[in-house]
Amino acid sequence: MGMTAIEKILARNSGLARVRPGDIVTTKVETAILFDNNFMETSWREILHVYDPAKIVVVFDHRAPASHVLSAKAHQTGRAFVKQFGIERFHDIGFHQGISHALVADHGYGLPGTVLLCSDSHTCSAGVFNLAARGVGAPDMTYAVAKGETWFRVGETIRYDLCGALRPGVSAKDVFLHLANTHGDHATMNVEYGGPALAGLSMNARRTISTMSAELSVEFATFEPDQIMIDHVQARTDAPFEPVWPDTNADYADKRVIDLNLIEPLVALPDAVLNNARAVGDVAGTDIDQAFIGSCANGTLDDLAVAARVLAGRRVADGTRLVVTPATQSIYRAAMAEGYIQTIVEAGGVVTNATCGACGGGSMGLLGPGEICITASTRNFKGRMGDAAARIYMASPATVAASAIAGVIASPMDYFT
Amino acid sequence: MNDLFNDQISGRVWVVGDDINTDLILPIQAYYLPVEQQPAWVFSANRPGWSGDVGQGDILVAGRNFGVGSSRPAARSLKNLGLACLLADSINGLFYRNAINFAFPALEAPGVTALFKEGDRAEISFEAARIANPASGKTLDGVPMPAQLLAILQAGGIYSLLQSENLIR
Structure with missing residues (x-):
């Protein structure tokens, strides 16, 4: 083999x-x-x-x-x-x-x-x-x-x-x-x-x-x-460099x-990533205090573009915080040039400098006891983004942006018809 | 960190489930504290008070995918808490590396959670990866730690090796 x-x-x-x-x-x-x-x-x-x-x-x-x-x-x-x-x-x-x-x-x-x-x-x-x-x-x-x-x-x-x-x-x-x-x-x-x-x-x-x-x-x-x-x-x-292809008879x-045609927007429920997701419709309407888009997984220019598309001409719901963190300053600059940062900020989102930030609970955007967050980042583990009694749902940037506008977990699909 | 490696390990068993992640072992709040204060925070979110109940030489038995998550030195907290060994159905690769490097004995042993209930006593021949529950008489062969990795563990972890070569202070 x-x-x-x-x-x-x-x-x-x-x-x-x-x-x-x-x-x-x-x-x-x-x-x-x-x-x-x-x-x-x-x-x-x-x-x-x-x-x-x-x-x-x-x-x-x-x-x-x-x-x-x-x-x-x-x-x-x-x-x-x-x-x-x-x-x-x-x-x-x-x-x-x-x-x-x-x-x-x-x-x-x-x-x-x-x-x-x-x-x-x-x-x-x-x-x-x-x-x-x-x-x-x-x-x-x-x-x-x-x-x-x-x-x-x-x-x-x-x-x-x-x-x-x-x-x-x-x-x-x-x-x-x-x-x-x-x-x-x-x-x-x-x-x-x-x-x-x-x-x-x-x-x-x-x-x-x-x-x-x-x-x-x-x-x-x-x-x-x-x-x-x-x-x-x-x-x-x-x-x-020399790329490597697998052998045709690899073991x-x-x-x-x-x-990919069969994939639908999913949301991981709090505390675990694996075997823990539901269709967005199953959790739609869940109250949120904070929405986060960022991290090494979801702080790309594509992610900011999607967020801006959903947020354009709209406002983040009263009582809900949207924190957006580009993954690098160069992505930040590109997003400024494309107008995404302007769109997100005008919608009431807070755009931070490039950093791991809220994803690791290390700085900015931490959660208090009992708060609920929907995040487009890497992990939803208990205590990951602040207090251990906070609850973290994890989804795509589109779902997070749609939820920020609604003030509750919401499907992004209406924004993409 | 340089205590002598003991191949024959026995102790009281604590049992936890699948997918125990590093945020539970070393919460972010504890990450900022001095190293000696970090073990008190182990499982503070999912099992408050537990770290105070653990005794020197106890053994942690876990389900699948133990240690999933960050690269933070969570294995060091388990070692410093006094645990003598981790036995798990499977272990996240990054956690496994940290366990070896911090000289915390850890064995993968698929099926081990079925062998013990909390409070049982476990007897382990580490190099042979032979695990026994003397009360039930049941035994299980885990996955032996490869010789090259066992050597790091036996040397007291990777910092001890680097220090002996004058590569770190």
């Missing part, structure tokens, strides 16, 4: 002819991304040696600008680290600020066929560029930065072929919620995405799916390469087809 795309990428980067599920492999790390939490005094261990400063990226995203003195001190430690080792790819507060996974997409940091590590769990986001990208903890990052390598446990792979096309008003987020609802967790396994529908999905839409795959507990989420992806990366970097644990 042949190898899946991720098996071939892991084999290539560990100098092996082939790898099989169950193997432990040691690979070189092409890109290692540290972010502000790594430098917090409760996590940081001073690194005395760096294997290659050119392979390292440093990003301040989780608490940027600083939300506490603790995070301000983390930023100071991070800046000193960047200076000490001469790291050029540094995203401080300012023009190049943003969430690491979105910056990887913006700047072409994820080279197809390579290994990328970052100590944020949504690092599988970069799998959309056909690489072995995974989130690890601060200890693994420290090891990778110091030694330029890491280990992986090779898991079995499930192949998802996407076919058909999404109806207007239905988004990649709904595709993910459908998958999570139908197939549950994929702990210890990989997912590989391909199929004829990819050609009709923007890189941003695909990246929503790869990013959200962290919630499936995958080891890796890898997209099959196509020209749209290759053109995206080539437009952003001069570095050479998958299972092959599943998802028909």
Whole structure:
């Protein structure tokens, strides 16, 4: 039998002819991304040696600008680290600020066929560029930065072929919620995405799916390469790269087809992402206090465009707060140029700077006891966005925007007829 | 973090369900606190008061997909709470890495939640991944931790290794 795309990428980067599920492999790390939490005094261990400063990226995203003195001190430690080792790819507060996974997409940091590590769990986001990208903890990052390598446990792979096309008003987020609802967790396994529908999905839409795959507990989420992806990366970097296609006789644990025509807007109920979604109609009318659109999964320009389309000429309901957070400052600038920011603000939405913000409950837009939020971000876990007694529903940006206008959970479909 | 690895583990069992996430283990409020204060917050949202009931050497038995969620050092909180071992039907890969790196013994053992009820005693041969419930007489073979990873655990975690090579302070 042949190898899946991720098996071939892991084999290539560990100098092996082939790898099989169950193997432990040691690979070189092409890109290692540290972010502000790594430098917090409760996590940081001073690194005395760096294997290659050119392979390292440093990003301040989780608490940027600083939300506490603790995070301000983390930023100071991070800046000193960047200076000490001469790291050029540094995203401080300012023009190049943003969430690491979105910056990887913006700047072409994820080279197809390579290994990328970052100590944020949504690092599988970069799998959309056909690489072995995974989130690890601060200890693994420290090891990778110091030694330029890491280990992986090779898991079995499930192949998802996407076919058909999404109806207007239905988004990649709904595709993910459908998958999570139908197939549950994929702990210890990989997912590989391909199929004829990819050609009709923007890189941003695909990246929503790869990013959200962290919630499936995958080891890796890898997209099959196509020209749209290759053109995206080539437009952003001069570095050479070699994409990896799966073998035609690759050995998958299972092959599943998802028909996009059949997807409808879904809402995950509070406290769990997996096996926990309902059709939006089933929860329509639920009161909300806050609506949030942002994060590495849903802070793209496409997401802001959808929000603006729904909000244009309308107002957020009295008693409801809409918080919108672009994933990078460059997305923010593009959204300004397109008029999306103006539209959202005129509707009564609050647009923040690029940061993880409300998604992780780290800064801005936190929830109080008993409050209800509908969010287009990554997680709806208990306590995720503030008080543990808050309730978090999760949906697409279109559904969140429609709900913000209604002041209750509402279907977006009327806005897309 | 450098306490000696013990291959034979036995202790009182606590049982939790599927999909226990890192926000439950290390809530965001606790993330800002000094490391030694973080364990008191474990499961404060889903099982208030529990962290005070856990004794040194107790064992946590969990369902599927334990540790789904963020990269935060949640495994460190479980270790510092005094738990001797995690046994789960399946474990999120990122949590598993953190467990090894923080020298917190964790084994995947599909079916383990059926072997124990809360308050039972578990006996574990860690390297062999052999799990027993002496009261019921039932045993279960889990998935042994691969040798390369066991070596990190036995060394006291990855920071100990890096420190011994003078790569970190």
